[in-house]
Amino acid sequence: MSIIATGISKRFGDFVALDAVSLEVPTGSLTALLGPSGSGKSTLLRVIAGLEAPDAGEILISGEDATGIAPQKRGVGFVFQHYAAFKHMTVRDNVAFGLTIRKRPRDEIRKRVDELLELVQLQQFGHRYPAQLSGGQRQRMALARALAVEPEVLLLDEPFGALDARVRAELREWLRRLHEEVHVTTVFVTHDQEEAMEVADQIAVINRGRVEQVGAPRDLYEQPATEFVMSFVGPTTRVGGSWVRPHDLEVLLAPADGATEAMIERVIHLGFEVRVELVRADEGKIWAQLTRDQCEELELADGQIVYVRPASERVFV
Amino acid sequence: MLRLLRTFCLRGVAFLYLAAILIGPLALVFFRTFEHGFRPAWDALSTPETINAFKLTLIITAIAVPLNTIFGIACALAIVRRRFPGKGLVNAFVDLPLALSPVVVGLALFLLYGRDGWFGFLGEHGIQILFSLPAMVIATIFVSLPFVAREVVPTLREIGDEQEQAARTLGANSWQTFWRITLPAIRWAVIYGVILTAARCLGEYGAVAVVSGRLQGETETATLRVEERYESFDVAGAYAISIVLALMAVVVLVAMTAIRPKEGTT
Numbered sequence: 001m002s003i004i005a006t007g008i009s010k011r012f013g014d015f016v017a018l019d020a021v022s023l024e025v026p027t028g029s030l031t032a033l034l035g036p037s038g039s040g041k042s043t044l045l046r047v048i049a050g051l052e053a054p055d056a057g058e059i060l061i062s063g064e065d066a067t068g069i070a071p072q073k074r075g076v077g078f079v080f081q082h083y084a085a086f087k088h089m090t091v092r093d094n095v096a097f098g099l100t101i102r103k104r105p106r107d108e109i110r111k112r113v114d115e116l117l118e119l120v121q122l123q124q125f126g127h128r129y130p131a132q133l134s135g136g137q138r139q140r141m142a143l144a145r146a147l148a149v150e151p152e153v154l155l156l157d158e159p160f161g162a163l164d165a166r167v168r169a170e171l172r173e174w175l176r177r178l179h180e181e182v183h184v185t186t187v188f189v190t191h192d193q194e195e196a197m198e199v200a201d202q203i204a205v206i207n208r209g210r211v212e213q214v215g216a217p218r219d220l221y222e223q224p225a226t227e228f229v230m231s232f233v234g235p236t237t238r239v240g241g242s243w244v245r246p247h248d249l250e251v252l253l254a255p256a257d258g259a260t261e262a263m264i265e266r267v268i269h270l271g272f273e274v275r276v277e278l279v280r281a282d283e284g285k286i287w288a289q290l291t292r293d294q295c296e297e298l299e300l301a302d303g304q305i306v307y308v309r310p311a312s313e314r315v316f317v
Numbered sequence: 318m319l320r321l322l323r324t325f326c327l328r329g330v331a332f333l334y335l336a337a338i339l340i341g342p343l344a345l346v347f348f349r350t351f352e353h354g355f356r357p358a359w360d361a362l363s364t365p366e367t368i369n370a371f372k373l374t375l376i377i378t379a380i381a382v383p384l385n386t387i388f389g390i391a392c393a394l395a396i397v398r399r400r401f402p403g404k405g406l407v408n409a410f411v412d413l414p415l416a417l418s419p420v421v422v423g424l425a426l427f428l429l430y431g432r433d434g435w436f437g438f439l440g441e442h443g444i445q446i447l448f449s450l451p452a453m454v455i456a457t458i459f460v461s462l463p464f465v466a467r468e469v470v471p472t473l474r475e476i477g478d479e480q481e482q483a484a485r486t487l488g489a490n491s492w493q494t495f496w497r498i499t500l501p502a503i504r505w506a507v508i509y510g511v512i513l514t515a516a517r518c519l520g521e522y523g524a525v526a527v528v529s530g531r532l533q534g535e536t537e538t539a540t541l542r543v544e545e546r547y548e549s550f551d552v553a554g555a556y557a558i559s560i561v562l563a564l565m566a567v568v569v570l571v572a573m574t575a576i577r578p579k580e581g582t583t
Binding site for chain 1: 484489
């Protein structure tokens, strides 16, 4: 149930969507394809599903070559950003679709659909039409529909992209729990690094049709392989020609080794976190991330002169 | 106040225009037909030639509508969902019958199937095209070609292809995807197109007039019959047939209006 993509290339006219991309998704993992819009992450997912034919390269699903196989024979479940709900069918019929196509016995279908509706907490909504559901409910229905056929791999294309922030947070956690229960190999596409960090156990950062780095969320954050990964995964600020995490910036009241002078422009209190915006005489604006306690101890105020120094070990030059 | 006045003026103009162009003449036809009671109208309608004319119109419609429905859906799918060379040309050609005068269509068929035409040899083998049902059907199909495709194309664009892709990943082949997903999604557009096509077939005159030969009781459709009666100074007969054609149109229109509100819900 692993997915192995080797040397996948895809062009749309002059635009290179994927440039010899290789990626390995281990069995049972929950992998995020993370990148800005237009980076090629959705195209890669669609190539894995067979919805897009690559110009070069091959796809192995569960060790078998799936490159030339039609999407309906790949054993993949696909969830679309805008749900792709079958509007003329009830929720039940939507979920049952894959089983009906496979001509399973009626009793079996009814039982399986009941199970799935319970899994996605839509038991009472079986007889509604998609138009009568909220966005979050529609996406849960789409998930149940994809899971109904017991796919070898589950692919989700920006599954929470069209939902508001609260529902999105709810569904993220819910997807994490679902994955622990069902354990199907899952790949999901997102442009939201926080979402990727929270949900995935492996992240592939994709930029301009290439894989920049693959690794566990923590590794990407702490050992970014490229400048792009550093700036895309987590906040950064530029100090003296190198990238630093704002929470790795020390703010001192007196001059010290390696510290440069800066003036506090603004102190923004965000609850536990305090964001300090600073101007340095030589090269413009930077910002530091402090805890509330640190800020109070230093008694920082707008207009104050301080000295800043990066904690050296996590700097990317 | 001024706005109210303007609204009323606009409505008045619209109504007067409709009354002068549409309702007036129709009402007059009704009036003339039943001027001397129901009897003369019934007599005019029950002649064998007239009955045959209506039968012929219905047969032609019954052949042309299903064929154009299938072609229209296939054509719309090709235009919206596929990429192929010459697509723009196909898209433009579908509209051609709307722009071309039916008489020209009739003449073109005449040249094609006439004795010296490309397919003139068919006649030598005893296959009669001109002056018989096949030519009339072909002419009617040609003039009523665009309606289904024109209705379905925008609907297909609007629904997008995500539902179809979802069906594919769930195990449906293209045929199953078409029957279970695409067709239900475009059904109202198809029905609307079918109604327009049927209306066009029932009322077709020009192209059929050229290729039919107008043999009374044989290749004379209802619309041709109206003209024939009129030319023979049987004005009452012409009106009576017109009334029936008008009623058919009304039925078609009512069917269309009955369907329309449901369009919004799908």
